Amino acid sequence: MLLKKQFGAARVTNESDGVRILRIQNVQPHHCGEVQLSVTHCGKSSSTLRAYTSLVVLPGPTSLQGDSTETTSAADKAIEALNGSELPEVPxxxxxxxxxxxxxxxxxxxxxxxxxxxxxxxxxxxxxxxxxxxxxxxxxxxxxxxxxxxxxxxxxxxxxxxxxxxxxxxxxxxxxxxxxxxGPPDAPSGKPSISQGPDRIAVAWCGPPYDGGCMITGFIIEMQQVPAEPNDETDDLAGGESGWHEIATVVDSLAYTVKNLTPSATYRFRVRAKNVHGCSTPSLPSDPVELQAQEIPTEDFHRPICVKSGGDFKSRFEILEELGKGRFGIVYRVQEREDSKQILAAKVIKCIKAQDRQKVMEEISIMKSLQHPKLLQLAASFESAREIVMVMEYITGGELFERVVADDFTLTERDCILFLRQVCEGVAYLHTQSIVHLDLKPENIMCHTRTSHQIKIIDFGLAQRLNKNTPVRVLFGTPEFIPPEIISYEPIGFQSDMWSVGVICYVLLSGLSPFMGDTDVDTFSNITRADYDFDDEAFDCVSQEAKDFISNLLVHRKENRLTAKQCLESKWLTQEHDENLSNKICTDKLKKFIIRRKWQQTLQVPQRNQQIQHYNSNSNKSISKNNAPPCPIPRCLDAPQRRFG
Missing domain, CATH: 2.60.40.10 (Immunoglobulins)
Structure with missing residues (x-):
């Protein structure tokens, strides 16, 4: 605010509502004249308002004697009235x-x-x-x-x-x-859904309809063990506060698996959402779920499947449904007519060529010699002029990798130890029988049931019997999982399977394929150089013992790899009580790996065998010159076409 006319004793005061008042003390006749007021708006330097008024000083005793309170007040009112009447209009x-x-x-x-x-x-x-x-x-x-x-x-x-x-x-x-x-978020919508296993319950829920205006930082899972005869049934069914206690806090997930529960007990669950301002009220309680009895102990799986030999397949079994179809045959779910409780899987294989019949009979011979709870069991086989039927135990749990990425499963390093220990148990038994699997990969590791942590190794179509006096060379397998000696067409050994176990472990812990290249030829090159690392952030939460376990398997020379028995005695597979093993493993990359594998399985199998042969053509020529045994007929495993059950 600028005053064009200067006054010796004047001051400007601020009143309510932004009004400015000019007060002049000791007014003298020479103060008469025009007064100009300039106002510049804040932030609008180019917008200036100007107002003008006239000041007239009348002679009188009060003006000469100074500034009394009444005189000043009257002058203020006069100035305000005069200013107000002469202010210009403003938009x-x-x-x-x-x-x-x-x-x-x-x-x-x-x-x-x-x-x-x-x-x-x-x-x-x-x-x-x-x-x-x-x-x-x-x-x-x-x-x-x-x-x-x-x-x-x-x-x-x-x-x-x-x-x-x-x-x-x-x-x-x-x-x-x-x-x-x-503020605090709303309660999660609806009630949690429940799926149960032998000693655990998977809880899944929906997010809250309102997050409180800021990011949800976690979910609190609460559990209530419902008594067999509650004292207050009304309060219990209404979801009262009696008996509820917090069991876990989950971040970045809408599912949690509650483990180590008491069999035959009944539980209910509810969930709270939380943010920086606090926790929500609890969600509706889940339906009561009674935990079933413990799963059959592992030793009970040693019992052979009781199927009588002889007879005709169609007269012995009733076909219930088709489970899958591929180049090598059709798999059905079947029921034994004499025992309606006996549900099995039957694979019907067309065998017109003598060579194909021989390979199937070799697979049957190998499976008959395998009696172990971690290996798929053959119950019976039936042979006719044009086909062979293999009747095996029926597995309902699906592929291991698909189970661990499900929304109701929380994968930890302790779970990985449990799965890899079972794989090594099955492989160790194979090797004691002088048999090498030669196609260990995720698609060939199945869960016994949908809620079980027990696994089964399946598909022995590429398995070989080894004799230490007769070197065996092969040129088949799945590119990401085959060991260097197969690519180099060198003699295989029992440790050839252990390389594949190392790759499976690497993928399970990280969701990454250690040797995957842009093409199969690039993949073969990475394998022959054993070119891999643990630099990805996915390994930040993986223990050093797990990395050492993998490093002792992904060794170029098979003689330097751990055997299956040594793996079972390793520090990683024998530890159980480390709290860090309970850290959640993110499965986002593993989900992408599974999707890519499904897409790859649509490729033509012969093309891949030709790529292995082409990559190693120079090695094959040198071996032929030295009168090495001829390369066996290439044959690669396509999981959907050869899966049992």
Whole structure:
């Protein structure tokens, strides 16, 4: 504010509503004249308002004797009236708009706007596109220079964009501000869903409909063990607070597996969401679930499947449904006619060529010699002129890798130890029988049931009997899992399987394929150089013992790899009580690995065998010159076509 005419004893004071008052003391006749007032708007340097008035000093005793209170008050009123009457008209203009703010649920928020308008402006507040009207918790106070919107007892619905508009006859202006309302989140929607296993229950739930205005930081799982005869049945069924206790906090997941529960007990579960402002109320309780008795002990699986020999397949078994179809035959779920409780899987293989029949008979011979709970069991076989039927135990759990990435499964390093220990048990038994599998890969490791942690190694179509006096060379396998000696067409050994176990372990812990290249030829090159590392962030939460276990298997020279028996005695597979083993392993990359594998399985199998032969063509030529035994007929395993059950 600038005063064009200078006064010796004058001051400007601020009153309410932005009014400025000029007070002049000891007025003298020479003060008469024109007074100019200049006002520059904040933030609008090019907009300056000017007002003019005339000051007339009349002679009288009061002016000569000084400034009494009554005289000063009268002069102030005269100046104000004179100034007001001569101010020019001004279009409505906002000088300072409302500011963005954050409020807590139940609190209050105040939005203010400072403006200038002559004549006085009309003020209207909006939320979205709707005008705001005063209510019990909403008040609007406006004056000539300012308007304030006050909201008390604020709720989540009060968040959003608020706009204020001022308008007079000369123009209008508007400004807006956003109000964020934060607080504890709502309870998760609905009630948790439950799926049970032998000693564990998988709990899955939905997120809350409102997150409290900020990020959800976790979910708290609560459990209640329902007594067989509750004292207060009404409170129990209504989900009262009796008996509920917190069992876990989960971050970045909508599922959790509760382990080590008491068999034959009944449980219920509920979930709370939490953010930085606190926890929600609990969700609805789940339906009561009674934990079934423990799974059959492992030693019970040693019992052979009781199927009588002899007879015709169609007269002995009733076909219930088709399970899968491939190049090598069709797999059915069948039921023994004499024992309706006996459900098995039957693979019907067309064998027109003598060579094909011989390979199937070799597989049957190998499977008949294998009696171990971690290996798929052959119950019976039937041979006719044009086909061979292999009847095996029926496995319902699906592939191991597909189970561990399911929403109701939380994968930890302790789970990986449990699975790899079983794989090594099965492989160790194979090797004691002088048999090498030669096609260990994720698709050939199955879960016994959908809720079981017991695994089965399947598909012995590429298995070979080894004799230490007769070197065996092969040129088949799955590119990502075959050892260097197969690519180099060198003699295989029992440790050839252990290389594949190392790759499976690497993939299970990280979701990454250690030797995968852009093409199969690149993959073969990485394998022959044993070129892999643990640099990816996926290994940040993996123990050093697990990395050492893999490093002792992915060794170029097979003689230097751990045997299956040594693996079972390794530090990693023998540890159980380390708390760090319970850390969750992210399975996002493993899901992508599974999707890629499914897509690859649609490729033509012969093409891959030709690539192995082409990559090693020079080695084959040199071996032929030295009168080495001829390369066996290439044959690669296609999991969907050769899966049992």
């Amino acid at each position: 409505a203009c906002i000088l300072e708009g409302p500011q963005d703010c954050t409020a807590h649920i139940g609190g209050s928020v105040k939005l203010s706007v400072c403006y200038e308008a002559v004549p006085r402006a009309q003020v209207c507040w909006y939320k979205g596109c709707r005008p705001i009207v005063e209510q019990r918790n909403i008040s609007i106070r406006s004056s000539a220079k300012r308007s304030t919107l006050l909201i008390t007892e604020i709720a989540a619905d009060d968040s959003g964009k608020y706009t204020v508009e001022i308008m007079n006859a000369l123009g209008s202006d508007a400004a807006a501000a956003s109000v964020a309302v934060e």
